[in-house]
Amino acid sequence: MPEGNEIHRWAARHNAAFAGRKVNVLPGPNHRFRDAHLVDGKKMVQVHAVGKHLGYEFANGLYLHIHLGRFGDFTEGLGPLVEPKGTLRAVMQRAGSGKVSRSVKGNAHALTGPYNGPPSKDDGTQPFPAEDVDWWELRGPTDCSIYDSDKWQALLNRLGPDPLAHEPGGHDEPSRAIDAILAKKTSIAELLMDQEMISGIGNIYRAELLFRHRVNPFTPGDAMDTKTLKAIWKDAAVLMKAGMVDRRIVCTKKSDRPSKQEPALRGEEHYVYRRHGKPCFVCGETILRKDVAGRTLYWCPKDQHTTKEQTASALKPGVSLRSQRVK
DNA sequence: GCCTTATGCTCAC
DNA sequence: TGAGCCTAAGGCT
Known part of the structure; x- marks a missing residue:
């Protein structure tokens, strides 16, 4: 449910966690993100934030474009992934950080906390530094799709200054x-x-x-x-x-x-x-x-x-x- | 359980 | 201009 501030914040965090690394990109349980394989296992160069758009640039020249819309949100986590829910759309995980575990119930480590400030939730969960993020999962976006560089550039051209x-x-x-x-x-x-x-x-x-x-x-x-x-x-x-x-x-x-x-x-x-x-x-x-x-x-x-x-x-x-x- | 609302956007008419 | 899409939370019955 973000405006530009949130988008830039996610970009900064995901750069700290994933830029320059190989990552696994997986479709959600419903496999609605069918093009995940186009960037799965590739090196993620860097994350761009423009207005309300996120572009995860990959070494093969493709961009994972994400627009959260009104309802979209990320959950970040440490350690192995756990039990994705049915509404999940996509997952990014550091490559080589272990198999995706679907056997653990609950999601004790997952939270969407602030940078280094106080916990954003009242449930006592503590924030962790972006460098420690092992994975994120995405639900509810307006768009989650693969752009080539021309399409990404066309988007930038259309948008006003940020x-x-x-x-x-x-x-x-x-x-x-x-x-x-x-x-x-x-x-x-x-x-x-x-x-x-x-x-x-x-x-x-x-x-x-x-x-x-x-x-x-x-x-x-x-x-x-x-x-x-x-x-x-x-x-x-x-x-x-x-x-x-x-x-x-x-x-x-x-x-x-x-x-x-x-x-x-x-x-x-x-x-x-x-x-x-x-x-x-x-x-x-x-x-x-x-x-x-x-x-x-x-x-x-x-x-x-x-x-x-x-x-x-x-x-x-x-x-x-x-x-x-x-x- | 139903209804309403919510930091968004695209497309068809 | 209106419909449709996306998800979750809170207020009400």
């Missing part, structure tokens, strides 16, 4: 995104989610970025100004980088949190995302939500200066999104 793919100070690329946005009449809320404009931003970051810059989400791209767009780009890079490290998207400033706690308490990570019906941390106004192009947009009508009509278009409290979509 805030996480650029070094601070070397920000020449955002101009491409900014020019593209300024040429569109579509709302900035939709444009921020458009991977051909900027890649890597998803529903949480778009809502939070628009709030942090007090931008009316319904503003057309061509009515935005360059200065604000530049600021949003820079902010995106900072927030997403932080989200890469602790596997937690935190967009509130300490001074805006009701508790003033650092790190942010549960429920105080976001200004507007999933806070509909609750009071804005900054102005106290009720946070609104609306279905926009199939995704839920959250905003504060006061801080983000929405018009009466835009405010009135928000979903009524208690009404389900599904019934709203059917209108």
Whole structure:
């Protein structure tokens, strides 16, 4: 369920664990990933992350392309693999690290922990360094398939610049995104989610970025100004980088949190995302939500200066999104 | 157990 | 613009 921060984090971890090594790539129990054999047993050169896409580059010139979509996720583990579940799609394992064991019940070593931070789960499991990862398993991706280098390059060409793919100070690329946005009449809320404009931003970051810059989400791209767009780009890079490290998207400033706690308490990570019906941390106004192009947009009508009509278009409290979509 | 929701995207019409 | 695909969790009965 990742945005760009998670994708770059997986790429970093899987580079540490597998880059330069021979790996086994196996289809899941249902064998839906039929092309696994094309890279199985080959040397994995390196993992690339662009926007929300992962590309595992192999020495034979092929790429294992993975897009997690909304539901996809990895489980990493140490030691022998255990009992894959039916929904499993694919597995990568260090070659020569022993046979895949399907006899052990339970998965005591498996967890999807943060880099070196505190455990992400409340079950007491401890994180381990990426270098120690022996295998990962994948479930629920939107795509898991083999690309040749032309197909991979075509993907890169299609995607807009990625805030996480650029070094601070070397920000020449955002101009491409900014020019593209300024040429569109579509709302900035939709444009921020458009991977051909900027890649890597998803529903949480778009809502939070628009709030942090007090931008009316319904503003057309061509009515935005360059200065604000530049600021949003820079902010995106900072927030997403932080989200890469602790596997937690935190967009509130300490001074805006009701508790003033650092790190942010549960429920105080976001200004507007999933806070509909609750009071804005900054102005106290009720946070609104609306279905926009199939995704839920959250905003504060006061801080983000929405018009009466835009405010009135928000979903009524208690009404389900599904019934709203059917209108 | 059913319903809803969720950090996404593609394709057919 | 809508349907479809993918999986899991939480709230409700």
